[in-house]
Amino acid sequence: MAIEWDEEKIAGFREKLRQAKALPTLPGIVSKLTQMVEDPSVSADRIGRVIAKDQILAAKLLKLVNSAFYGFPGRISTVSSAVILLGFNVVRSLVLSASIFEAMEKTVVGLWEHSLGCAAIANVIARRLSINDPEEISTAALLHDIGKVVIRENLAEEAAVLDEAILGENISLYEAEQRILKINHTQVGQRLCRHWNLPDRLAEPIAYHHEPKKSANHYVSTAIVHVADVLVRARGFGFGGDKWVPALDHNAWAALTLREEDLPGLIAEAEEVLVELRGFSFEIQTLGEKCPPAIES
Amino acid sequence: MPARHRVLIIGKGDKPGKEQEYLFEAKGYQIISSPTFKKAMDTIFNDPPDLILVMADMQDKVELEMVQAVKGGIYCAHIPFIIALSREAISTGIEWEQYPVDDFISKPIDYTELFARMSLCFERMQRVFDNNPLTRLPGNTSILKTIQAALDAGEEVAIGYVDIDNFKPYNDRYGFSRGDEVIRMVAMLLTNILRETDTRKVFAGHVGGDDFSFMVPSDRATQVCEKIISSFDALVKNLVDKDDLKRNYFVARDRQGNEQHFPLPSLSIAVVSNHNNRFRHYGEVAEAATQIKKHLKSLEGSNYLIDRRKPSD
Numbered sequence: 001m002a003i004e005w006d007e008e009k010i011a012g013f014r015e016k017l018r019q020a021k022a023l024p025t026l027p028g029i030v031s032k033l034t035q036m037v038e039d040p041s042v043s044a045d046r047i048g049r050v051i052a053k054d055q056i057l058a059a060k061l062l063k064l065v066n067s068a069f070y071g072f073p074g075r076i077s078t079v080s081s082a083v084i085l086l087g088f089n090v091v092r093s094l095v096l097s098a099s100i101f102e103a104m105e106k107t108v109v110g111l112w113e114h115s116l117g118c119a120a121i122a123n124v125i126a127r128r129l130s131i132n133d134p135e136e137i138s139t140a141a142l143l144h145d146i147g148k149v150v151i152r153e154n155l156a157e158e159a160a161v162l163d164e165a166i167l168g169e170n171i172s173l174y175e176a177e178q179r180i181l182k183i184n185h186t187q188v189g190q191r192l193c194r195h196w197n198l199p200d201r202l203a204e205p206i207a208y209h210h211e212p213k214k215s216a217n218h219y220v221s222t223a224i225v226h227v228a229d230v231l232v233r234a235r236g237f238g239f240g241g242d243k244w245v246p247a248l249d250h251n252a253w254a255a256l257t258l259r260e261e262d263l264p265g266l267i268a269e270a271e272e273v274l275v276e277l278r279g280f281s282f283e284i285q286t287l288g289e290k291c292p293p294a295i296e297s
Numbered sequence: 298m299p300a301r302h303r304v305l306i307i308g309k310g311d312k313p314g315k316e317q318e319y320l321f322e323a324k325g326y327q328i329i330s331s332p333t334f335k336k337a338m339d340t341i342f343n344d345p346p347d348l349i350l351v352m353a354d355m356q357d358k359v360e361l362e363m364v365q366a367v368k369g370g371i372y373c374a375h376i377p378f379i380i381a382l383s384r385e386a387i388s389t390g391i392e393w394e395q396y397p398v399d400d401f402i403s404k405p406i407d408y409t410e411l412f413a414r415m416s417l418c419f420e421r422m423q424r425v426f427d428n429n430p431l432t433r434l435p436g437n438t439s440i441l442k443t444i445q446a447a448l449d450a451g452e453e454v455a456i457g458y459v460d461i462d463n464f465k466p467y468n469d470r471y472g473f474s475r476g477d478e479v480i481r482m483v484a485m486l487l488t489n490i491l492r493e494t495d496t497r498k499v500f501a502g503h504v505g506g507d508d509f510s511f512m513v514p515s516d517r518a519t520q521v522c523e524k525i526i527s528s529f530d531a532l533v534k535n536l537v538d539k540d541d542l543k544r545n546y547f548v549a550r551d552r553q554g555n556e557q558h559f560p561l562p563s564l565s566i567a568v569v570s571n572h573n574n575r576f577r578h579y580g581e582v583a584e585a586a587t588q589i590k591k592h593l594k595s596l597e598g599s600n601y602l603i604d605r606r607k608p609s610d
Contacts, residue, residue, distance in 0.1 A: 044493060064342055070372060071481045075535050084528045085482065087489035089366035090342065096359055097338040132542060133534055199535075217539075 005182050013183070016154050017191050023153055024101040025056045026112055028288030033057075037092045047091060048083035052135075053280065055115045055142050056149065060094060061086065062139075063196035073197040078135045110239025111149065113281050115142050117237040120273040122228035128266060129256060131220070140205035141225045146192060147185030147206075148241055151177070166242045173241035174210060186210055212252040223252035231267075237274050301327045302419070305346035307337050308353025308381075317408055324412050334360040341367055341376075348415060351380040351398075361395065368397035371433045371488050377418035381406055429503040431477055432484035440502035440510050445579045447498070447512060448571060454498075455518035455603065457568040458586045459483065459525070461507040462594070466549035466559040471538075478536055479562060480507060486528050487511055494521050515570045522566050522601035529564045530599055537561055565593040566601035575606070 033050055036042045051057045058079050065082040066073055076082055083091055101108055122141035126134035152159045158181060165176040177184040186207055193203035204218040205225040215222035226249060232238065233245045258266070302325065306313070309332045313321070321328050329346060331337035333353070340346065355361050367373045378398040382391070387403055399421070400414050428435050435443075447454045461467075461479060468476035484501070487509060491499040500512040513521050534542060541547040541561070551557045567589035569582055576582050585604060593600050 044489075067343055069343065069345065070485075072478055072535075075478065077535060078531075081532050081535055084489060084532060085485045087370055087485070088493050089369050093338050093363050093366040094342075096363070097335045201539075 005180065010182055013155065013181075014191065017150065017188065018195055023056045023059070023149060024099045025054055026109065026284060026288060027100045028284035028286070029054045029057070030095070030098050030100050031287045032284065033095045033098075037095050044083050044088040044091060045080070047088075047095070048080050051083070051091070051095075052079040052119075052139070052142070053116055055112065055146055057095070057098060058139065059143055059146055059192075059196070060098070061091065062198055062202070064090075064094070066197040066199070068197070074199045077199045077201045078133070078139050080135060107239060107241070108149075108152070109281075109285065111145060111152075111241065113238030113277070114232060114240045115145055115238070116277055116281070117232040117235070117274055118142070118144060118225070118228045120277055121231050121270045122224050124266060124270045124273060125224050125228060125256065125258075128258070128262070128269075129220075129224075131224075136201055137205070137221050137224050140202045140221055141228050143202060144189070144206050144209045144225050144229060145185060145240070147188030147190075148173070150188055150192065151181070151185060155181075171242075172244045172246070174246070176242075184210075210246065212249050212255075220255060223249075223255045226252050227256060231270065235270075235274065237277075301325050302347040303327045303329060304348045304350055304415075305337060305340060306330045306350045306352060307334055308332070308351060313406075313408075320408055320412070326415075334363050338363060341373060345373055345376055348377045348379070348418060350411075351378065354383070354386070355380065355396075365397055369492070371484065375422055375433065377415075377422055379411075379414060379418065429484075429505070432481055432503045434484050434488070434501055434503035434509070436503060437505070440500075440504065441579050443500050443502070444510075444512060444582060448574075448576050448579065448582070451574050452498070453515045453571060454512050455515045455568050455570045456582050456586070457511045457513070457518070457522065457566050457601075458504075458583075458590060459487065459509040459511070459564060459566050460590070462563045462565055462599075463559045464507040464562060466547070466551070466557075467562050470547050470549040470559075475536065479533070482532055482536065483507075483509060483529065483564075486525065486532065490521060490524050490528065494524065515572065518568050518570065518603050522568060522603070525566065526564055526599040526601060533562055560597065563597075563599040564601075565590060565596075565599070567593055568601060568603040570603060570605050572605055 029050070033047065036047050036050065051061060061079060061082045062076060064070070065076045065085050070085070072085070076085065119138040119142035123134050123138040126137040131137060151162075161180055162173060162176045165171060165180060166173055169176075171179075174184055186209060190203060190207035193206055201218050201221060204215045205222040208215040208222050209225045209229055212219065212222045212226045229240075230246055230248045233240050304321065304326045306328060307330075313328075318328060329340065331340065334357075341349070351364075353360070355364070364378065367376065368378065377400070379400045379402060380396070380398050381404050382401050383404050387401075399418050402411050402414060428439075444456055461483065464476065464479065467479065484503060487501045491501055491511060491513060495514055495517050497514050498512070499514075502510045504510050511521075537547070546558045546560055548556055549559055567586045569576075569585045569589070571582075576585075589602050589604050593602055
């Protein structure tokens with residue numbers, strides 16, 4: 001099966017991106033957060049910590065706080081800052097108005113786990129390197145594959161063709177996107193960042209996590225997200241869309257000034273976090289099965 | 298021709314028909330519709346309309362809470378809400394303190410009356426909101442009134458004065474529009490933290506420039522100050538350029554025009570407590586706070602101090 005992607009079709013998709021509607025979230029996350037916001041003793045901080053585990057809700061919050069209306073366009077780069085600025089009531093309304101994935105595919109859960117794992121490992125690396133704001137880097141890592149979610153949600157037919165190409169031709173998702181859609185998920189992510197006024201500190205790692213050398217102003221953050229992406233794929237945590245481990249950019253690795261003997265310690269630390277995340281993911285999936293869409297209108 | 302007012306209509310039930318839509322057009326209103334509250338939230342927060350007309354019966358608790366969220370924040374509180382009510386609902390009585398709306402109209406809707414009410418809403422908003430145009434927080438008159446009322450009632454309140462250290466050099470280095478961002482940030486975090494800490498009487502006001510004032514029950518003062526400071530210190534990182542953040546200082550000119558290193562902006566919070574009815578008059582509160590502030594200003598970084606002296610001290 002072939003889909004012809006001409007200029008017109010690409011332009012149409014770009015227009016769709018510009019108007020990108022609310023993207024769906026995992027039902028389990030929505031149930032958990034809905035329970036939390038109903039509980040008067042739960043603080044905004046705690047809700048923020050759960051939102052920081054979901055790429056879609058985190059993006060939604062950052063998009064809102066960086067909109068011209070709130071007066072900080074392109075400035076706010078962490079979920080915790082967004083939560084403080086927007087306040088409990090606004091965050092609560094956003095959670096209650098979140099839409100959920102109607103049909104839960106394995107790939108959706110896999111992609112969420114991949115993003116979550118990447119965020120955790122990026123955080124471990126950033127802390128090792130004593131980087132000023134590790135939360136900012138984990139946010140960038142959490143959002144790095146947002147383009148993949150957008151493609152799956154807006155182009156269901158093409159997504160099936162991409163999956164076929166990956167299996168049939170033994171190529172990576174990135175290559176398949178490039179060949180079939182003529183636009184890849186990093187470019188989609190970059191466009192979203194622009195439409196949503198997200199700061200460059202987030203936009204560059206999202207846009208260049210496959211080609212860190214293109215990052216002009218935030219090379220270290222981009223390099224960390226790149227390395228975390230490779231590590232989490234190599235570890236086999238979650239599902240990035242294909243079975244391949246992306247090639248490591250050696251300059252990016254070198255830029256992190258990590259020595260090879262640092263690696264075992266780093267992996268051990270990351271492993272601990274991943275085990276915890278596995279438990280969280282299990283909880284979310286069980287919640288998702290138990291609670292059918294609670295508030296759909 | 299002035300920009301048209303955008304009116305968001307929520308609810309499918311008694312949506313205006315084609316004929317009424319022309320009426321809206323003729324009056325200079327542009328209609329956006331949304332079948333449910335849930336669907337409308339994105340529009341309200343991201344691309345706020347000038348007025349919201351609620352046609353749906355707000356039976357759902359969640360819907361009511363969404364209205365409260367919009368009216369309770371500082372950024373959307375100025376959007377007028379008009380709800381359409383059935384005669385029956387009006388006659389059974391509405392608990393207005395639960396409904397933070399600005400006006401209502403009875404169903405079936407008389408559109409001539411609706412338009413009159415809508416223009417009245419816009420006029421009233423203009424009058425009511427003589428708040429600070431930058432932060433939309435109440436200004437000096439409201440601050441004075443609120444604090445004096447609490448003193449007169451003999452309430453155990455703590456009154457805090459917040460100002461931003463190194464604000465002037467920050468403004469010089471980054472430009473006033475980014476200075477405004479810092480001010481707006483303080484306004485938002487103050488409002489949110491106060492409301493989240495206590496459901497009793499809390500208040501935040503904007504004295505002017507980089508000076509703010511707040512009021513909170515005395516037993517919450519420490520908690521509020523700590524939260525304000527930790528939030529500010531985390532947030533300010535978002536508003537400082539990467540290189541300055543790395544150096545942990547920035548270069549600007551001091552009052553004499555000499556280049557100097559300045560630490561990143563921080564907060565000083567001077568708090569006085571009306572313990573044992575220590576104060577009679579607002580002026581005494583301000584004076585006591587000024588003394589504490591002098592001391593705080595000489596310290597590095599973000600600091601707060603709560604003065605709990607009794608009248609005899």
